Amino acid sequence: QVQLVESGGGLVQPGGSLRLSCAASGSIFRINAMGWHRQAPGKQRELVASITNGGGSNYADSVQGRFTISRDNVKNTVYLQMNSLKPEDTAVYYCNAAVQILQRARYEYDYWGQGTQVTVSS
Secondary structure, eight states: OEEEEEEOOEEEOTTOOEEEEEEEEESEEEEEEEEEEEEOTTSOOEEEEEEOTTSOEEEOTTTTTTEEEEEETTTTEEEEEEOSOOGGGOEEEEEEEEEEESTTTTSOEEEEOOOEEEEEOO
16 A cells, blocks of 8 residues: 655744645555645645646645645655745645555555644744
8 A cells, every 4th residue: 555644744933934745655656646635623625736747736726826836756755835824824734646556557546644733823
């Protein structure tokens, strides 16, 4: 199977920055799209940013211009640089990857990390 492990979350003041990392490991043949979702208390989980294998990216309107997603295909890692953070960004952030595994490379499976807490508060 495939495991995703997030890191980099924490407490930050409004206007501050955080950099999240997510490393994938396991029976990986190829990782296609990777992304970050978040879920705030009482709200639905939403897509924050995604990135294709070729590097094309997509962002939620609420984070456009403040967040940047990137990936390192050698390390099987995706990053989320978060700048100008707002209290509204407070949420659990989840890493996601669409993976073709070694045993069944013709199929694509979605894997999720356990999440990392980001809290923006004074």
